[in-house]
Every structure is written in C-alpha cells, then in structure tokens.
Amino acid sequence: MFRKSREFWLLLLLMLLAGSSFAIQRFPRPEFETGYQQPETMLPGPRAEIMAVVDLAVLILALSAVSWMVLKKRSRKGVFWVSMFSLVYFGFYREGCICAVGSVQNVTLALFDPTYPIPLTVLAFFIIPLIFTLFFGRTFCAGVCPFGAMQDLVAFRPKTINSKVDAALGMMPYLYLGLAVLFAATGTDFIICRYDPFVGIFRINAGFSMLLFAAILLLTGIFIARPYCRYLCPYGVLLNWISRFSYRHMTITPAECINCRLCENSCPYGAIKIPNSVKYAETRRQRVRKLMFITLLFPFLMVGGGWAGSRLQETFAGVNRTVKLAKELLVSDQNGQDVESFEIKAFRSSGKPLTEVYQEARIILHRFLIGGWILGAFLGLTTGLMVAGKLLENHQSDYVPDKGACLSCARCTDYCPVMGNTMPTELNHKA
Amino acid sequence: MKSKIIIIAAIVMLIAIMGYMAWDLFLSAPPEAKNPWEYKVGDLKRVDSSILNYIEMKPFKPEMEEVHGVDVDSSGTIYVVGKNRVGIFGRDGNLKNSFPISGIGTCITMRNQLIYVGILDHIELFNMSGDRIKRWKRTAPGSVITSIAVNGNDVFLADAGNKMVYRYTAAGKLLNRIGQKDTVQNIPGFVIPSPYFDLAIGKDRTLWVVNPGRHSFEHYTMEGHLLNSWGSASNSTAGFCGCCNPTNFALLNDGSFVTSEKGIERIKIYSNEGVYRELVATPEMFAEGVKGLDLAVDPQGRILVLDPAKNQVRVFVRK
Ligand code: SF4
Ligand code: SF4
Numbered sequence: 001m002f003r004k005s006r007e008f009w010l011l012l013l014l015m016l017l018a019g020s021s022f023a024i025q026r027f028p029r030p031e032f033e034t035g036y037q038q039p040e041t042m043l044p045g046p047r048a049e050i051m052a053v054v055d056l057a058v059l060i061l062a063l064s065a066v067s068w069m070v071l072k073k074r075s076r077k078g079v080f081w082v083s084m085f086s087l088v089y090f091g092f093y094r095e096g097c098i099c100a101v102g103s104v105q106n107v108t109l110a111l112f113d114p115t116y117p118i119p120l121t122v123l124a125f126f127i128i129p130l131i132f133t134l135f136f137g138r139t140f141c142a143g144v145c146p147f148g149a150m151q152d153l154v155a156f157r158p159k160t161i162n163s164k165v166d167a168a169l170g171m172m173p174y175l176y177l178g179l180a181v182l183f184a185a186t187g188t189d190f191i192i193c194r195y196d197p198f199v200g201i202f203r204i205n206a207g208f209s210m211l212l213f214a215a216i217l218l219l220t221g222i223f224i225a226r227p228y229c230r231y232l233c234p235y236g237v238l239l240n241w242i243s244r245f246s247y248r249h250m251t252i253t254p255a256e257c258i259n260c261r262l263c264e265n266s267c268p269y270g271a272i273k274i275p276n277s278v279k280y281a282e283t284r285r286q287r288v289r290k291l292m293f294i295t296l297l298f299p300f301l302m303v304g305g306g307w308a309g310s311r312l313q314e315t316f317a318g319v320n321r322t323v324k325l326a327k328e329l330l331v332s333d334q335n336g337q338d339v340e341s342f343e344i345k346a347f348r349s350s351g352k353p354l355t356e357v358y359q360e361a362r363i364i365l366h367r368f369l370i371g372g373w374i375l376g377a378f379l380g381l382t383t384g385l386m387v388a389g390k391l392l393e394n395h396q397s398d399y400v401p402d403k404g405a406c407l408s409c410a411r412c413t414d415y416c417p418v419m420g421n422t423m424p425t426e427l428n429h430k431a
Numbered sequence: 432m433k434s435k436i437i438i439i440a441a442i443v444m445l446i447a448i449m450g451y452m453a454w455d456l457f458l459s460a461p462p463e464a465k466n467p468w469e470y471k472v473g474d475l476k477r478v479d480s481s482i483l484n485y486i487e488m489k490p491f492k493p494e495m496e497e498v499h500g501v502d503v504d505s506s507g508t509i510y511v512v513g514k515n516r517v518g519i520f521g522r523d524g525n526l527k528n529s530f531p532i533s534g535i536g537t538c539i540t541m542r543n544q545l546i547y548v549g550i551l552d553h554i555e556l557f558n559m560s561g562d563r564i565k566r567w568k569r570t571a572p573g574s575v576i577t578s579i580a581v582n583g584n585d586v587f588l589a590d591a592g593n594k595m596v597y598r599y600t601a602a603g604k605l606l607n608r609i610g611q612k613d614t615v616q617n618i619p620g621f622v623i624p625s626p627y628f629d630l631a632i633g634k635d636r637t638l639w640v641v642n643p644g645r646h647s648f649e650h651y652t653m654e655g656h657l658l659n660s661w662g663s664a665s666n667s668t669a670g671f672c673g674c675c676n677p678t679n680f681a682l683l684n685d686g687s688f689v690t691s692e693k694g695i696e697r698i699k700i701y702s703n704e705g706v707y708r709e710l711v712a713t714p715e716m717f718a719e720g721v722k723g724l725d726l727a728v729d730p731q732g733r734i735l736v737l738d739p740a741k742n743q744v745r746v747f748v749r750k
Contacts, residue, residue: 159434159437159438159441161442169442169445172449195455213448217445222441224442231445232449318457
C-alpha cells in the first residue's frame with residue numbers, strides 16, 4: 001500500500017516537472033480512457049473450401065443445361081431461365097467474383113510471374129467455358145455469364161448497327177484484351193476488374209464513376225444488345241476464336257434452310273450470316289493478286305503495329321506504380337518541389353534506396369517495350385485477319401450463325417418455320 | 432430517322448465510355464500532392480467576421496507565466512489563476528492584488544469572500560488578501576480539477592482525471608458524486624479525452640456540466656439526477672466538432688451559454704435551451720491550436736476570454 005502511494009507521488013512529481021518544463025502542456029493530462037470497451041476485431045472467416053467445389057459444379061451444370069437447351073431442345077425460354085439463375089448465383093450471390101472474364105488476367109500473371117499462386121478454381125473458371133465452347137459454341141455467353149444475362153435483361157429495343165461501325169467497334173475487345181494481358185503480365189494492374197461495370201451492381205456498392213459507367217452501358221444496351229459483350233469483353237475474344245472451331249455449334253434451322261428470310265433480322269447481335277447471292281468467278285490473276293496483297297499486308301500491319309506499340313512504351317508504363325513513383329521522384333529531385341506527393345513521402349520514409357526504384361522502373365520499362373511490340377503486332381494480325389476474311393469470303397447459300405460472333409442465345413430458332421427434331425450433321429459443317 | 436438518332440446516340444455513349452477508360456488509365460492527373468486522409472479544418476475555420484455582434488475591447492495581461500482560469504464576481508472584479516499565482520484585477524484590468532500559490536492553478540472561483548483555487552489535484556481556499564484559509568485533501572488518486580462552482584453551501588468540483596463531478600459542503604465534506612454512468616437513471620457518463628471539463632451553476636440553481644466527448648451539456652440536480660441535456664456533434668458552426676468540445680463555458684446573465692472550443696478556436700452563444708444563437712469570436716482571432724479558452728461573464732454582460740496563447744484576458748462586448 002505504502003509503496004503504491006509512494007510511487008504515485010513520485011509519478012505526480014515527475015508529471016509536474018514535465019508540465020512546468022514544457023510550457024505547451026497545460027498540466028498532466030488525465031488518462032485517455034473513455035471506458036469504451038474496444039470490441040474484438042472480427043475477421044470474416046474464409047469461405048469453406050467445399051464452396052469452391054460447389055461453384056465449379058454449378059458452373060459445369062449450368063453450362064451443360066444451356067448447351068442442352070440450345071442444341072437439343074432449341075429452347076430460348078430454357079436458355080433464358082438458366083441465364084437468370086446464373087445472374088442470381090454468379091452475379092448477385094457470388095458478387096461477380098469469381099468470373100471467367102477477369103480470370104484472363106490471373107492466368108496471364110501466373111504465366112509471367114512464377115511466384116503468383118493461381119487458385120485452381122480461377123484456372124477452372126478460365127478453362128471450362130473455353131472447353132464447352134470448343135464443343136458447343138458460346139453457350140457460356142448464352143446462359144452462364146452473369147454479365148451477358150444482365151445485359152440481356154435490358155435489351156428491349158435492339159437496333160441493327162451499320163456493319164462498318166460494327167466492325168470498327170468490334171476491334172475494341174482485341175485492344176482491351178491486349179492491354180489487359182500486357183498490364184497483367186507486367187504485374188501492373190488488373191484493368192478488366194478496374195473497369196468492370198457490373199460488379200458494383202452485383203455488390204450493390206460502387207463509386208460514382210463505376211455506377212455511371214454501368215448506367216450508360218445498360219442504357220446503351222436497350223438499343224445495342226449486349227454492348228459490353230460485343231465491343232469490350234476481352235474473354236469474348238477467346239470464346240469467339242474457339243467457337244469458330246466448335247465441334248457442334250447451334251444452327252438456326254433444325255433441318256435444311258429454305259431461304260425464307262424469316263430469321264434475317266432475328267439476331268439482336270447481328271450474328272447471322274446472310275447468303276451472298278451471286279459470287280462472280282475470279283480470274284486466276286485476280287486471285288493471285290489478292291493473295292499477294294494479303295501476304296504483304298500481314299507483315300506490314302504486324303511490323304507497323306509493333307513499331308507503333310513500342311512507341312507507346314512510356315504511356316503504357318506510366319500506369320505502373322513503380323514507374324510512376326520513379327518518374328515523380330525524378331521530377332521532385334530535379335525541380336525541388338515544395339509539396340511532395342503522398343506516395344513520395346511514403347517512399348522516403350521507407351528508407352529504400354532511390355537507385356533501387358530507378359532500377360526496378362528501368363526493368364519494367366523494358367518489359368513494356370517488348371510488350372508494346374507484341375501488343376502492336378497482335379492488333380496488326382487481328383486487323384489483317386479481318387481484312388483477309390472479308391477478301392476471301394466464300395460463297396454461302398444459307399442463313400447461318402457467324403460461329404465466332406454468335407452467342408448461342410437461341411433467339412433465331414424461334415423464327416425458323418422448318419420443322420425437324422434432329423439436326424443433320426452435314427449442317428454443322430456448313431455452319 | 433428516329434431509330435438512326437438513337438443508334439448514333441448509343442454509339443456515342445459507348446465511345447464516350449471507352450474514351451473515359453483510356454483517359455482514366457493513361458491521362459488522368461497524378462495523385463494529389465497532399466495527404467488525402469489529412470484532417471483539414473481550414474475551410475471550417477473561415478467565417479465572415481462582419482456577421483459578429485460583438486467587438487473586442489482592449490485586453491489586459493495578467494502578468495503571470497501561464498494562465499489557466501478566470502472568474503468574475505458580482506462587483507465585476509476579475510480573478511485569474513495560472514502557474515504559481517493568482518491575480519485580482521479591477522473591471523478595467525488594473526491590478527488590485529496578487530498572491531502566490533504553490534503549483535499550477537487550474538481553475539478559480541470567488542464566492543462569499545473566499546477564493547477557491549484548483550491546484551491540479553486538490554483545491555485551496557484563500558481570503559481576499561491572499562492568505563490561505565484551507566487546503567482540502569485530494570478526493571481521489573489521479574484527480575485533475577478543472578472547474579469549481581459554488582452554490583450556497585455546496586461546492587462542485589469537475590475532476591477531468593476521474594471523469595466525475597464532486598459535490599462538497601463549504602466545509603470540505605464530500606456529499607455525493609455526479610455523472611457516474613448509470614443506465615437505470617439514463618446517465619451516459621462523462622467522456623473526457625483531454626483535460627477540459629467545465630461546469631457552472633445555472634440561474635435556477637441547478638448544475639450544468641459539459642460532457643465534451645459527447646459534445647453536449649448535461650443538466651443535473653444537486654443530488655446528481657440528470658434532468659436533460661443538449662448539444663450535437665457537427666462540423667457546422669451550430670454544432671461542436673472534433674474529439675471533445677466545447678472545452679469551456681460560462682453562463683450569460685439571461686441564462687444562455689457562452690462556449691469556447693479547441694481545434695476550431697471560436698466563441699459562440701447558445702440560448703438557455705441550447706439553440707445556437709451567434710458567434711462572438713471567430714477562429715482568425717485566435718492563435719492556431721490554442722486550447723482551454725476559459726470564459727467568464729461580468730455583471731455588465733461583457734464576455735471575458737482567457738487566452739493562454741497571448742497570455743491575456745480578452746474582453747468582448749456587444750456592439
Ligand atoms: S462476351 Fe464476355 S461478357 Fe458477354 S457473355 Fe460472353 S464472356 Fe460474358
Ligand atoms: S443464336 Fe446466335 S445467331 Fe441466333 S440470335 Fe442468338 S446470337 Fe444471334
């Protein structure tokens with residue numbers, strides 16, 4: 001007892017001395033206690049591992065159900081209800097994550113950064129829709145992707161878009177995919193997630209710009225069916241490529257096309273190939289010229305694109321945090337700025353040597369130089385393929401879905417008056 | 432035609448989205464140089480001083496090392512306490528008397544020809560000549576007495592250290608404790624994160640205590656029953672902001688409240704029902720960061736502000 005009170009007086013004396021020597025302190029402060037009981041920090045528990053298996057099972061079941069609805073039942077209604085289920089499950093319940101569209105970035109990062117452990121579920125979400133597409137066309141887009149389902153809900157008055165505008169805007173997903181891969185490969189950013197317009201709706205939580213982005217996209221989607229799928233979706237590019245080689249793609253007619261034209265305007269996405277009536281016979285000379293032009297076009301576009309991409313090295317690298325910091329540090333040290341950014345202050349207080357940041361930035365810049373070349377060449381190649389496709393178009397007599405662009409939604413099947421329960425295999429090959 | 436316009440508009444919107452993405456990714460401005468989480472009250476401090484109904488008169492210096500407490504008696508005599516000294520001044524600030532005390536005087540009150548001085552953890556009583564009459568023993572360990580009010584035979588002490596108000600007899604006998612958290616009586620308990628804890632006796636002889644952590648005034652009977660409370664936390668001039676405000680207050684002759692705050696240093700008046708009325712002094716009139724602007728109101732309604740930064744008693748009178 002005595003000891004305690006002696007300690008208290010000593011403490012008080014010390015406090016008094018301190019108080020008088022530092023005029024800024026009014027007098028010893030009382031304890032900063034409010035009697036408030038700090039609650040224990042509650043961390044949300046990790047999701048049960050079994051749920052990842054459930055997600056995968058739901059994905060496979062939904063894909064199988066849609067494929068069956070499209071290819072066997074030819075039922076738009078069925079596809080619609082599966083897509084509504086997917087919207088609820090993958091969209092609102094799983095809050096848009098895990099998503100096949102964004103998984104492109106995880107897979108890219110895992111390929112370029114061996115230290116990045118890619119979760120198996122993410123890998124499965126990337127691969128399984130591609131496998132289904134290889135067999136049955138883009139049935140994932142038709143009824144499993146929540147982004148597609150969301151846009152389908154608002155497509156009230158779809159209008160036909162001029163084919164040139166459609167082709168020009170159709171280049172955007174390639175650019176988006178290229179940039180997404182470039183930024184993921186360099187460990188810079190996951191831009192598909194950064195500009196994901198729907199996740200904010202699924203989570204009922206988004207910043208103003210993201211909400212505006214989603215609102216504009218959905219508003220546009222009333223008149224241009226699935227604008228995100230057609231003019232932005234980077235995963236759609238992969239699905240488009242693979243779907244062209246699909247083993248059993250949907251057909252508009254269950255039997256022989258009778259050219260009744262009833263389905264001509266039925267596709268809201270403009271994915272029906274209209275028969276090109278009379279194709280005049282080309283002379284051998286014309287054919288050779290065309291082929292020569294195409295042969296020269298590819299290297300020209302690819303090298304030109306690559307060169308242009310490499311020139312944009314600094315613009316691309318400017319998105320990278322390390323490069324950005326190095327640039328800011330350089331400017332700050334050269335100009336002696338009075339007010340330094342928060343990032344610079346944080347860096348200076350970390351004690352990391354300047355040279356280390358500059359060195360890291362130099363390595364990243366070099367990666368962007370190579371990446372810029374590859375991205376440019378890739379865009380050149382896709383432009384070349386598009387031009388070649390147009391030039392080498394073959395004669396076609398039936399109404400068939402464009403296997404790349406067709407989302408297998410089964411809308412057009414309702415317009416076909418031809419009856420038939422089974423699909424002749426030869427039609428597949430025509431499609 | 433209509434359809435064409437719609438399509439063009441939709442395409443323009445799509446291109447705008449793509450343009451925004453490109454701009455945001457490559458061209459948007461670098462992050463702001465300032466700390467985005469910085470606590471900024473600069474804007475809140477800007478007030479148009481032409482709206483003030485009070486003007487500042489010539490202040491006076493109490494001539495002591497640190498000033499902490501001020502009080503005025505019914506004749507208008509001003510009492511100031513600070514480090515090791517008490518000063519007694521006439522209405523115009525002319526020194527009438529001054530005497531030493533042993534320690535940092537934290538608060539002062541004059542009633543019934545006795546000067547009650549809070550000296551950190553206890554109070555001492557002096558006569559008008561400065562002779563010490565009594566030294567009350569400390570109420571509890573860790574006490575920091577920040578305000579004294581006398582009501583007839585009752586003496587009330589605000590103890591910031593123990594977050595409690597004590598009611599004593601004039602003879603120094605502890606009668607009861609006021610403000611202890613009591614869910615049955617609906618008493619929230621005092622939240623005192625910093626050593627500013629003030630009290631005063633109202634016109635109706637009841638006790639007003641500021642609960643700074645709750646940004647409110649609490650109204651108690653002498654026995655410690657909570658009658659009511661008012662006050663709200665807000666960044667607007669009408670409220671109190673920061674961790675704990677107001678720091679000090681005094682009652683005007685009509686029962687309304689004069690309050691002082693830290694963080695946004697200002698003096699305000701609230702009606703006796705707690706409705707914000709007006710500003711007396713704006714933040715520009717005080718040194719930035721000044722805390723503990725003790726207040727007193729003289730019989731003529733002049734508001735005396737003890738400014739520890741300028742070491743002055745500043746006087747505000749209605750225009
Ligand atoms: S194109 Fe992309 S967003 Fe649209 S449905 Fe297919 S994967 Fe989903
Ligand atoms: S199934 Fe394909 S072609 Fe038919 S409407 Fe749907 S997207 Fe268009």
